Amino acid sequence: MAEPILSIEGVSFRYPNQSDYAVQNVSFTAERGEWLAIVGHNGSGKSTIARMLIGLLRPERGAIRLFGRLLNDATVWEVRRRVGLVFQNPDNQFVGATVEDDIAFALENNGIPRLEMVERIREAIRQVHMEPFLHYEPHRLSGGQKQRVAIAGILALRPDMIILDEATSMLDPRGREEVLETVRRLNRQQRITVLSITHDLEEAAKADRLIVMNKGEVMAEGTPEQIFRLGSKLERIGLDLPFAVKMGSRLRERGIPLRIGYFTTEELVEELWTLYSKK
Amino acid sequence: MTNHLIIGQYVPGHSVIHRLDPRAKLLIVFAYVLIVFLANNAVTYALLSLFAFAFAALSRISFSFIARGLKPILWVVLFTLLLHLFMTKEGDVICQIGPLSVYEGGIKQGAFISLRFLLLVWMTTMLTLTTTPIEVTDGVESLLGPLKKMRVPVHELALMMAISLRFIPTLMEETEKIMKAQAARGVDFSGGRFSERMKAIVSLLVPLFISSFKRADELATAMEARGYRGGEGRTKFRQLAWKPVDTVFLAAVALLFALLCLLRS
């Protein structure tokens, strides 16, 4: 297997003046082009991990390696260029007066010459399908559109990895789908690694791999199939199983011979309507 | 409401005045505000008025719209006029109203001072009507650039201004939301005794402040995450381009200055 694009080893973190660790002895890796989801209840340390990954917080113990290099003061700016973080609140990360100004913000910070900026902004806005809104002010955009602008701001830097920290949790279903669809396309077409932090297991079910956090520690790690087998264990740590998973296990309890291995509604429907013909 | 909210009352347009470099507009208005004080007779005031009218005409913004912007200061103008009318005792007595007598000098003084005041507000209004707040910010940053050598944090001040402007509509929206939420809980913002109204305002301000601090904190984190590390080594996306027409307009102001010096008594 190729060298992982991200690896964190035995990382612990405590906020100043706190006795409890927010993150404790966490280790995991991510491959290039992978879609990795981190799930966990509120306060389980997910955002703290995201902040450590781009050097906004410094681990008390352990090491973070990105692109084969140790994250430290010398590499932090390169890391912030190559790893983009989309936050939860669409308004509180929109810096520019208009869409194009906001996309330009990170380019300006990185000293990109103006002519190249114009080119990169055009390219980035196209990738998130927001071309008509180039001159819009943020208050004329929906939440989902603002999040897509945030993604465009990251894309303009030609990143290797995007971290979504509950980036869809304040959006309506349509905005959520717009944002996820955009990220999915980038993940598939440009092999941008995605680290999606969420407490929505329905969303996490579509990831390549899941990491389950509980009280600052990694509780489980595996493919969605392996994770959903944990069933009620997940519910006990405050996670809400996807409807399809719950439905499936109820049906099985009633003696309906369903295969295990589906976690989205579409997959369950597929399983149900082909059940008869398979018999 | 937020959809047609115009910050700083900017009126979109493509006139010569709209397209002037914001630095030129700032300089023109600033210079105008200073030389207004040179005028002291009918000819000089006529010249100043002519300039202000020409400026407005070129902006293609209707005079009635500009006049509406001047309405709030009309009372001040009227008050100044009356004050001078009755207090200045120069020249011949024109008429007598009871114990008050109006002198020729009073009429002249009153008219001039009120006109001066109107012209000042007129030209500064023209600036905000034809320039977006972000352009004003860019212009100020560029003009104050030399102060960086004296360690004045020009870049930071300009960024602060730009972010404040960016968040005005967001905070307006939030204020509206909180007011509705509190009204649903029985808070009455429209009437009641003074103490009750103060309580209502507090119920609005406290959540607004808390959320603003949270916003500020999150915004700072997001800026850092996007690689912000101060003005050093930063390039700029918005660029100002000084055009021949900007020079022409500045020359016009210089000419106005020269004429005023010649014609004032």
Ligand SMILES: Nc1ncnc2c1ncn2[C@@H]1O[C@H](COP(=O)(O)OP(=O)(O)O)[C@@H](O)[C@H]1O
């Ligand atoms: N700025 C902070 N100061 C002190 N404690 C914090 C701070 N931010 C988060 N915490 C605490 O750290 C723990 C992990 O928080 P966080 O990483 O935000 O969790 P999550 O993103 O999974 O909801 C929580 O117990 C939270 O209360």
Ligand SMILES: [Mg+2]
């Ligand atoms: Mg969080």
